Amino acid sequence: MLDTARIRPDFPILGRQENGQRLVYLDNAATSQKPRKVIDAIVHYYTFHNANVHRGAYALAVEATDAYEAARTAVARFVNAWAREGVVFTRGTTESINLVAASWGRTNVGRGDTVVVTAMDHHSNIVPWQILCQEKGATLRMVEITADGRIDLADFGRALEAKPKLVAFPCVSNSLGTVNPAAQLIKLARAAGAVTVVDGAQSSPHLRVDVQVLDCDFYALSGHKMLAPMGSGALIAKPALLEAMPPYHGGGEMIERVWDDRSSWNKIPHKFEGGTPNVEAAVGLGAAIAYLEQLGMERVAAHEQELARIAVDRLSQIEGVTVYGPPDHRAGVVPFTYGDIHPHDLATILDKDGVCIRAGHHCTQPLMRRLGVAATARASFYIYNDLDDIDALVTAVRKAGELFGVPA
């Protein structure tokens, strides 16, 4: 496991006391905390290098542009992108997917076509496709999940029989923690002639990702779940696809020339980055990637999986607790319910002991319907979590049982 005693002091917020107790932050699938190096990178950028990028013919603007483009290089290296030009900065996974739906989707999906998603997708990888399909008169096909919380491969195969134009799925489920067999799914989808979109919001922070090995067409990630600022994110795509796609947002930066009645477009990735970008976020993302690379993503993944394994084990020992998700191939996400205590009440009770967990549908309402629950409580781990955090979680959950008198 990672040396959390050395990692924790890097995160100023973890020094905060919550109701007189140490902050036990277990909502990392929602967003991660930020290390001092990321915070400092943002402060440093504004203190020394701030100017608008790609425009100014002065040294300061060149520095800002260099900082922004260096972050693009870092993202490209982090996921082994096909090319730097295939990294489009966005506000996060949601915007990345909306970009693909609005640009590639509107151009390539028509009446009678099929788009495939899965029942474990986050709303951000469902709703953009619903909007597209409704607009185009296309069919949205949702692939079912198995009882133990995996994508149902038989149903996935059936969905591919319709020769879908596009197949979208999460690399890792935010609600269940399932690590999906992404490369296998992509191979099957590709063989059926589909373009593939991988929601990487929960994989990028936690696993070694190589988009060229995956061989997907689009990969979306959010910076804020991987130590970087909110509002940072990227769409990683095969450059040839981006070249062929129409722009997403019209405005400055994304154009080559503008006439009275028409325009020509800038080169990729700038064609998709209309308007002044969030340079601070990109710079912070670059610093976050440097921090994660120093730890090593294999070690990050092993650390979280070990914490999740222990948490599942210990929570399962409490009479009345149900843990959701697969027994193996699980990232650091542990969803559970406890007797008839509503997860919202659980979260309030745990918060009293400084334990922050998420309660609700986790932006996966179709999945919740299939699980037969309105909501779950979810503990999710990251690099700074340790066994003390699991102790605090388990102790607080037991307290909730006592308060509510859960029948043993």
Next chain:
Amino acid sequence: MSSAPPDLSELYQQVILDHNRNPRNFKRVESANRKAEGNNPLCGDRIQLYVQLDGDTISDVGFQMPQGSGCAISKASASLMTEAVKGKRMGDAEAMFEAFRTMLAGGANAPGKLAAFSGVRAFPSRIKCANLAWHALHAALEGSAEPVTTESAKDF
């Protein structure tokens, strides 16, 4: 950040735990002539409220929550609300809602058992849970056909 940390026993008072476990008027009212649905999209709380109005008197009221879709605060609040407004005139029920909201916004305690929710004040993330049933009642009394959500209501 806050001074004295709020105590859980102030939020989960015995009367609230009791009404959560054994909700009153937890039924569909077949003779209802007013209905409303309430949603709290943040946590998935959902309530279906049934009101039988005779003139301007609430002669019967009941509520249902789909399995698992009500937290203790929203369920107990709905239960205590139905007890409080049953047999009351519409105007009196609306006045109770006003008193309830005022209490949650930091004002004086609402009358009777409704004061049990005074502890919710210290848990801002739970105020919408406590208000959900009341918003549904308000919609039902207004004869609104649209489901109400806590997001369209000004609770803060």
